[in-house]
Amino acid sequence: MSVAPSRGKLHIEGLTVAFGGVKVLDDVSLTADAGEVLAIIGPNGAGKTTLFNTITGVYAPQSGTVAFDGESLVGRRPSSIVRLGVARTFQNVALFGSMSVWDNLLVGCHHRMRSGIATSVFAPWRATREDRALTAELDELLSTFGLDDVRSSLVSDLPHGINKRVELVRAVAMRPRLLLLDEPTAGLNTLETAEFAEHLQVARRRLDVTIALIEHDMPFVLSSADRIHVLNFGRTVTSGPPAEVAADPRVIEAYLGTTEVAGR
């Protein structure tokens, strides 16, 4: 603990984000420790996606701090936050539809690629060596996650369930140390959700990664999260281990609706 206690740790303190007069996030504080899976739950409009957008630098907070690895993320450009090792997936699958699965993964590696146009023209051997290393890496990723068959398919031609997985693998290709998953199982059936949970475990084993995920699927949350943070109307309701949170009457009232769903 004494050596770099902030390594791999997401730390948010007193975060307030407002659009016009509406406070979407109001004094939210949360922490995800290194290697932990933190689930963020709450009804629609609770501010969950806004929280992600603030971490990734898309929105600027009115007040509060966001730090990863001890580095403040507030005021940084999104591209600079990515270089710190923050990757995300989107609620409504943000893949590059007109590009193949392979190219989508290649874009995930974009921030690690060194050779620019100048290298390709003046030192093609160096670009080629980098190409070969990347090709080997992507080949391995595709087979690990069972995407070999669709590597050349256009993403817009593939079913939603596959695309959710492609988006996860693209994030893995970024070699993140903080992975933000926005409703990873939205639109997946029970079988696909179980598959996704397995792939997420594989991803965790490969990467030294801290994960924050927004999710409505409670069985998935209860089985995959180490801790749960509950938001409602932009404020923290509670935070704690899954069993505790699921049993909390305030959570049940705000979000789960009935105890039956929580205990399922």
Next chain:
Amino acid sequence: MTDVLQTLVSGVAVGGAYAIVALGFVIVFSATGILNLAQGAFVLVGAYLTLQLGARWGLPFGVALLGSMVLCAVLAVLVERLLLRRLSPRDHGAAVLLTIGVLFVSEAVVESIWGVEAQRLGDPWGLDTVTVLDVAVAESDLWTCLICGVLIVATFLGLQRTRAGLAVRATASDQEAAIAQGIDPRMVMTMTFAAAGAVAAAAGTLLSTGSIGVSSALAATAFSALPAMVLGGTTSPGGAVVGGLLMGLVQQFTALLVPDVAPGLGARFAGVTPYLVLLLVLLIRPQGLFGRRAVARF
């Protein structure tokens, strides 16, 4: 038969130039959402810069052409950095108006520096011809075909094979997702403007070779690439190339046929044909040959 082959070559030459201008339009438009009408300014300025570097300052033509391409790339980046970046990134209407302003200013500046008279470009080909299959073909047309071909291939290789091209394609596909992968949209905008400026300069120069010469009418000529872009589908680089070539061929064959078939239309009717084709395309297939029908889901 002689006429047909000559017209075919000159059609491909003119069309090739339109194609690279249209490529510049398409790449900027798909990556940034801006219809960059200042492209006409770079076509115009590019031709005059080649004239200045080559005919006036005595540099070899190839060097003058390359120099003009580099200068126009820089100029395009300056327009983007100093002017367009000051506008709201979401207000593309304002951006388009601004690029029209740049076009008008460039025409005035070019006329005040180089005059309004058409001038010989000073290209090495002049009015020379080579005989292909017993037909005399303008040497400048063949070189134009070749250079345009090289530039088109280079553009596609750049888009498909380089890291920068990957970033441009990703941004064109989904900007939000591209940002989440660490791609800086401002960098992409700068790169696309530089590329568009460079190819526009080449197109301007090549359109002024041979018997045509350089004049400020070039900016208007370059606008024939706009119908080419729409014909191909506004976001398809391949479509821009096909559209450009078709426009060039339609224009040149119209010029060949009008005096015999319908002399009443007048000698300059050919210049209008790209816009007639544009009207037809918009009526029959508004998404263009290779464009996708715009579908918005909410």
